[in-house]
Amino acid sequence: MKKIGIFYGSATGTTEKTARRIGSLLGVGDDHIFNVANTAPSKSGDYELLILGTSTWGNGNLEDDWYDFLAGLEELDLRGKEIALFGCGDETMRDTFCSGVGELYNRLVNTGAQFIAPYDTIGYNFDHSAAKPEDALEAYGLLLDDVNHPELTETRLRGWTNLIKQQA
Numbered sequence: 001m002k003k004i005g006i007f008y009g010s011a012t013g014t015t016e017k018t019a020r021r022i023g024s025l026l027g028v029g030d031d032h033i034f035n036v037a038n039t040a041p042s043k044s045g046d047y048e049l050l051i052l053g054t055s056t057w058g059n060g061n062l063e064d065d066w067y068d069f070l071a072g073l074e075e076l077d078l079r080g081k082e083i084a085l086f087g088c089g090d091e092t093m094r095d096t097f098c099s100g101v102g103e104l105y106n107r108l109v110n111t112g113a114q115f116i117a118p119y120d121t122i123g124y125n126f127d128h129s130a131a132k133p134e135d136a137l138e139a140y141g142l143l144l145d146d147v148n149h150p151e152l153t154e155t156r157l158r159g160w161t162n163l164i165k166q167q168a
């Protein structure tokens with residue numbers, strides 16, 4: 001298993017809680033789980049697999065704390081690293097569900113990192129998301145809706161982290 005760092009941005013705690021659950025499912029301790037609000041982008045250099053999580057705010061935007069960190073990350077050479085994405089949103093926002101994950105993907109796709117663990121969106125109920133190509137069944141990462149379907153989160157988290165264990 002690769003050396004894993006988990007980086008999250010979270011306004012009201014949902015994505016943070018999720019990051020910690022992912023950590024416990026993957027055996028990643030709290031000292032390798034970082035809030036991007038108070039972490040230097042260079043911290044990513046310590047890890048081979050970066051697990052990046054954001055909620056979505058405004059009209060399909062990244063959680064605010066991500067902007068500075070992401071600008072720093074874009075400047076780094078991420079060749080040889082793997083990235084897995086997850087996001088927390090609200091699928092009743094039918095046109096922007098977890099679109100923040102799409103913004104992470106679009107801004108990091110040219111850094112040379114390899115994206116792993118795309119995840120299916122079967123059983124979800126939304127129309128559009130920047131986190132998923134229009135005709136695809138799979139999103140760029142794990143999308144969660146703890147607002148309307150908290151009962152589905154644990155199963156999804158287990159499925160996705162099992163995929164990471166196979167791929168990382």
Ligand SMILES: Cc1cc2nc3c(=O)[nH]c(=O)nc-3n(C[C@H](O)[C@H](O)[C@H](O)COP(=O)(O)O)c2cc1C
Nearest residue numbers: 010011012013014015055056060089090096097098
């Ligand atoms: C004002 C507002 C705007 C939101 N916009 C979106 C959105 O466009 N898409 C989405 O999927 N979720 C949206 N959400 C839902 C949040 O992303 C969701 O509540 C998430 O779990 C918050 O996670 P956090 O506490 O880690 O920030 C919005 C919530 C609020 C209150």
